[in-house]
Amino acid sequence: MFDNKNFSQPCENNKAPILEQLLVHFANQTKVLEIGSGTGQHAAFFAPALPHLTWQPTDIADNHASINAWLEEAKCTNVLPPEEFFIGKDSWSFQDVNGVFSANTTHIMQPHEAQLMMQTVALNLPETGVFCQYGPFKFDGKYTSQSNAQFDQSLQQRGFGGIRDIAELKNWATPLTLDDMIQMTANNHLLVWRK
Numbered sequence: 159m160f161d162n163k164n165f166s167q168p169c170e171n172n173k174a175p176i177l178e179q180l181l182v183h184f185a186n187q188t189k190v191l192e193i194g195s196g197t198g199q200h201a202a203f204f205a206p207a208l209p210h211l212t213w214q215p216t217d218i219a220d221n222h223a224s225i226n227a228w229l230e231e232a233k234c235t236n237v238l239p240p241e242e243f244f245i246g247k248d249s250w251s252f253q254d255v256n257g258v259f260s261a262n263t264t265h266i267m268q269p270h271e272a273q274l275m276m277q278t279v280a281l282n283l284p285e286t287g288v289f290c291q292y293g294p295f296k297f298d299g300k301y302t303s304q305s306n307a308q309f310d311q312s313l314q315q316r317g318f319g320g321i322r323d324i325a326e327l328k329n330w331a332t333p334l335t336l337d338d339m340i341q342m343t344a345n346n347h348l349l350v351w352r353k
């Protein structure tokens with residue numbers, strides 16, 4: 159059954175530093191929706207360390223077997239079964255969500271999907287809501303490293319949306335405000351948005 163597990167090395171590398179931040183920023187959240195859970199490694203690592211909240215993984219159906227395998231192996235008890243939630247296709251049908259987490263999805267999405275993700279999260283989070291968004295970003299049109307510039311070029315050549323600028327995310331996320339920008343490993347940042 160655990161044979162269904164897909165594996166991401168970046169997830170293994172970034173999960174501990176991300177968790178350090180989630181312990182702070184999700185301290186008062188009770189239900190967190192993860193957008194683009196991928197392999198399921200993050201959900202299986204974060205949920206047991208955040209026992210005060212319920213974790214809702216989501217991704218396309220093709221990824222559910224891997225997500226379930228990681229969750230079963232970790233014996234997670236505060237995780238709901240993965241649901242399909244593809245921004246641009248599925249609408250928000252979640253109840254009582256007051257936190258959102260998404261890692262390495264914004265630069266994969268097409269620009270209109272990234273815009274819709276920011277707008278959808280902003281619309282559906284309650285007043286005390288928190289959105290933790292991890293990945294590579296541009297600041298005032300500038301990359302944070304040469305490797306991110308090369309990565310962006312290769313993303314766009316492969317048909318992905320590419321690295322988004324913090325300024326455009328801020329516009330799209332209104333009325334969320336960008337409360338914190340934490341420098342993370344491998345030229346990534348964790349953006350903490352609050353309503």
Ligand SMILES: C[S@@+](CC[C@H](N)C(=O)[O-])C[C@H]1O[C@@H](n2cnc3c(N)ncnc32)[C@H](O)[C@@H]1O
Pocket residue numbers: 166169193194195196197200217218221243244245246260261262263266267271
């Ligand atoms: C690079 S993977 C990151 C997976 C995982 N969050 C991680 O950090 O390893 C990007 C994920 O975003 C998902 N994704 C791509 N476009 C999406 C969209 N429009 N809405 C929701 N998820 C999307 C993909 O299915 C994939 O699982």
